[in-house]
Amino acid sequence: MEENKTLLPGETGDHDRILPVSIETEMKTAYIDYSMSVIVGRALPDVRDGFKPVHRRVLYGMNELSNFSNKAYKKSARIVGEVMGKYHPHGDSSIYFTVVRMAQEFTMRYKLVDGQGNFGTQDGDMPAAMRYTEIRLEKIAEAMLEDIEKDTVDFQLNFDDSLKEPQVLPTRIPQLLLNGSSGIAVGMATNMMPHNLTEVVDGCIAFIDNKEITIDELMHHVKAPDFPTGGVIFGMEGVKQAMMTGRGRVMVRGKCHVETKDSGREKIVITEVPYQVGLDALTDKIGQLATNKVIEGIAYVNNETSKRGGIRIVVELKRDAVANVVINQLYKYSELQTSFGINNVAICKGRPRTLNLKQLISEFVEFRMEVVTRRSKFELRKAQEREHLLKGYLIALDNLDEAIRIIRASTNPEEAKENLVAAQLKLKNSQIIQLLGEEAANEFLDEVQAKAILEMRLQRLTGMERDKIQDEYNELMKTIGKLKELLANEGLRYDLIKEELLDIKTKFGDERRSLIEYNADDISIEDLIEQEDVVITISHLGYIKRTSASEYRQQKRGGRGGKGAATRDEDYVEHLFIASTHDTMMFFTERGRLFWMKVYEIPEGEKNTKGRAIQNLIQIPGDDKVRTFIKVKKLTDEAYVNNHFVVLCTRKGIIKKTALKDFSRPRANGVNAITINEGDQLLEAIVTDGNNELMMAIRSGRAIRFPEGKVRPTGRGAIGVTGIEVDADNDEVIGMIAVHKEDTERTILVVSEKGYGKRTRLTDEDGEDVYRITNRGGKGVKTINVTEKTGKLVGIMDVTEKQDLIITCKSGITLRTGVANIKEAGRNTQGVILIRLDEGDEIAAISKIEEQEEEETSDVTTEEVVAQDDSVSNDLTDNNTSEEDTDKEEVELT
Secondary structure (H helix, E strand, O other): OOOOOOOOOOOOOHHHHHOOOOOOHHHHHHHHHHHHHHHHHHHHOOOOOOOOOOHHHHHHHHHHOOOOOOOOEEEHHHHHHHHHHHHHOOOOOHHHHHHHHHHHHOOOOOOOOEEEEEOOOOOOOOOOOOOOOOOEOOHHHHHOOOOOOOOOOOEEOOOOOOOEEOOOOOOOOOOOHHOOEEEEEEOOOEEEHHHHHHHHHHHHHHHHOOOOOHHHHHHHOOOOOOOOOOOOEEHHHHHHHHHHHHHHEEEEOOEEEEEHHHHOOOEEEEEEEOOOOHHHHHHHHHHHHHHHOOOOOEEEEEEEOOOOEEOOOOEOOOOOOOOOHHHHHHHOOOOOOOEEEEOOEEEEOOEEEEHHHHHHHHHHHHHHHHHHHHHHHHHHHHHHHHHHHHHHHHHHHHOOOHHHHHHHOOHHHHHHHHHHHOOOOOOOOOHHHHHHHHHHHHHHOOHHHHHHHHHOOOOHOHHHHHHHHHHHHHHHHHHHHHHHHHOOOOHHHHHHHHHHHHHHHHOOOOOOOOOOEEEOOOHHHHHHOOOEEEEEHHHHHOOOEEHHHHHHHHEOOOOEEOOOOOOOOOEEEEEEEEOOOOEEEEEEEEEOEEEEEEEEEEEEOOOOOOEEEHHHHHOOOOOOOEEEEEEEEOOOOOHHOOOOEEEEEEEEOOOEEEEEHHHOOOOOOOOOOOOOOOOOOOEEEEOOOOOOOEEEEEEOOOOEEEHHHHHHHHOOOOOOOOOOOOOOOOOOOOEEEEEEEOOOOOOEEEEEEEEEEEEOOOOOOOOOOOOHHHHHHHOOOOOOOOOOOOOOOEEEEEEEOEEEEEEEOOOEEEEEEEEHHOOOOOOOOOOOOOOOOOOOOOOEEEEEEEOOOOOOOOOHHHHOOOOOOOHHHHHOOOOOHHHHHHHHHOOOOO
């Protein structure tokens, strides 16, 4: 035994095996190795199949256990044990929660695991233990594992080198875009949003068809994320940035609507919440906001969600609360509106990369090309191996007696195989030689064929079986030819990828769940809205809607009209006007406030529906209501707004003019357009170019005409000046119009409350003014002879014969008739009947619309006539005779 001795200074020993290293270098190297292990092996998904290792191992483990969608469920604990023992040596809880997540329909846009049992709820309840739940693969997950046995992907050794596992799954589905991914690695993180399968497949096909496609063009297909919980994506700027760069932010709002209880009080019903927001947590948050008076107007909140009825969180409002205001406050202070940071980081060719939309699609298509190529090579190899064996069978059958003699003479299988090879048997049958080719006549059996012959069952020696072998060989050669052609032609492989993608789309494609709502920053929104004329109605109680103008059929003058808006007994249509969906509406209230809204933002409804309370669309105070409105093409057109004015008038005859540019900057809370005196109300608003003549009419039947220049422009807060003198307390202004003396095609239409009306020209045949021009502030002249039969004057407007007139009654009856059907008459006449009214009914609103091409002009049908009782239906007459009868009632007064 060697004695221990002390080394003197300068002597060497075992210290020679100790290598001095810098601690800084060692820590850096060790930390980089650890971080890359976390990045590649745990936290970030692979761009090809979209999975992290744990997801991939769970699905592969279920596939190995044949836990398919068409077979019985297996206990979750069994799957977890299989995955943990063979592929993923980590805690069972991490594996089980991966399984749970893939089985939750509110977490995954497309579930990969079909779960049976309690897998948690959107309320935040935890899933049951894995010994209680059962799982199996979803059909869409099977499509991700399809062809894995065909050498389509590389395999690697598992953690103890005892088994092999796939490095990636040969998915037919762009899983990374469909279900997204999130994870925190070392020094980086990923947060990818889910998308709609139909849109993503369309995007992939568009990329295959045009590799130079731009991201903007791809976004015509893949529009935005699509969350499993639905919701509303508010604004597209952040989404577009994420599509372009791989980084961005998406704003998601819950979906809610307003319901009115029988008592008249309103409640907000939330039917969808943002992604990853718990229902109970949201309910508690809203309750706290109401208790702490952060949000005024909430009386009560309750989560009424059920499995059958779906999500339903009810927010009861106080009587004086405005639902639209409360909804906006909920968006601001609660998780009813949530933003998600998009960070598309994935493992691409072994390295983490931030990828935009086109790169994500490109990497998937490239991977599919690799899978299809490897699968085709595998199938070709297998087909050629089978073809080789079939050729051996045919040689043996062609030399059957000789082969049997050799086999019988051999002492063991190995000797028989050698003897068959040594015998150099070859084809003799000319028909078989013709089938296999001339070169087959010179081929002999090899060891592989000889072994297959020895293993062949005796039944294959029958004549029918011999025919089957020949038929199989024929089909096999066709398959080999197709596979060779496929491998030689890249275009055919792309066509096959498209075909398989379309098959996936047919099987699993669905409609988008998350709606897209464009905000003011998305300037392209109007390109997505069809431009058309719509009829906008506002009822007396403030319900508004827009309806396609084509729903109002044209009828003869004097007709009964058709059913219009359905309203409450005490409500009726008070305002009706025509606008384009691209117009900007400027709403003026009785108290002189101005609010803005795009026409396409007004809720759409059918002709006989009530509409939606306007207070829920714009923030009008509870003690105010919309009185008048104007439409403007574009408030951003500086040349237009600088050369036009808004003229306002009140019921007491006050008139005011303000430059349109003063109203060209919309504000959510509105602005003050005119100061209203006590006891007065704003009545009318029109847009002028400063060179018009203004006409105002009052209920007693008088009208005044004066140059617009008599009213000087003032600021928004001014009161205005007197336009027409209103004498009696029960008299008031009923309308105001702007006219041009040179416009000889236009006539002045006036309508009384009992359905009488007429048209009068501004100048007579001699060129004299029928309505003489005076100074503002006068009494005016008679415009219609008001009698008990006609009723008071209710409307005045300038019209042409190319326009149609829509008349709406307080009962909800509407009639559309051509202006040309109304005869011209003198200023002092009472006019003719425009619409036959039921007893006690009155005209509520009149509006004009440009005549539509190919307009239907047939009379009103029985279904469109509204008869409130039997006596009304008995009074119906043929519309063709109404004009003849009513013309007799026209009287010229001196």
